[in-house]
Amino acid sequence: MKLYKFDKSTGNKIREYNSDFIMSRILRTDQNTQIGCIYLEEDGVIGYHQAVVPQFLLIMNGEGYVRGDQEKYFKVQSGDAVFWEKDEWHETKSEKGLTAIVIESETINPSLFMSLK
Incomplete structure (x- = not known):
């Protein structure tokens, strides 16, 4: 057995795209899938940018706002x-803070398993 940590202390500060958040990388598969844990602090932001590959953000704790290429936040x-x-413009922000898992891969398709909100 091997025990690992992925808490905030293991992450790196990300500043690209005018962002301000910590991301702990979790793993990368042979299918070029990347999974990470994001910690947005109070008033944190993942700046507006294009997705390099399809991205799936799972909110684990807290709350925030997301948007695509429109200025409307959800x-x-x-x-x-x-x-x-892939190539979709997007942004995530939080006033109170949030923790999320992010999955990035050319091969992900969440609609195979999940229903829309």
């Missing part, structure tokens, strides 16, 4: 998940 909270297609 509230998300624990238990919500957001999917962005």
Whole structure:
């Protein structure tokens, strides 16, 4: 057995795209899938940028707001998940803070297993 940590202390500060958050990388598969844990602090933001590959954001704790290429924000909270297609512009922000798992891969398709909100 091996025990691992992925809490905030194991993460790296991300500043690209005018962002301010901590991300702990979790794993990468042979299918070029990347999974990470994001910690947005109070008033944190994942800046507006294009998805390099399809991205799936699973809100684990807290609440925040997400948007695509429109200026309209949608509230998300624990238990919500957001999917962005490759090249889709998007942003995530939180006034109170949130923790989320992010999955990035060319091969993900959440609609195979999940129903829309």
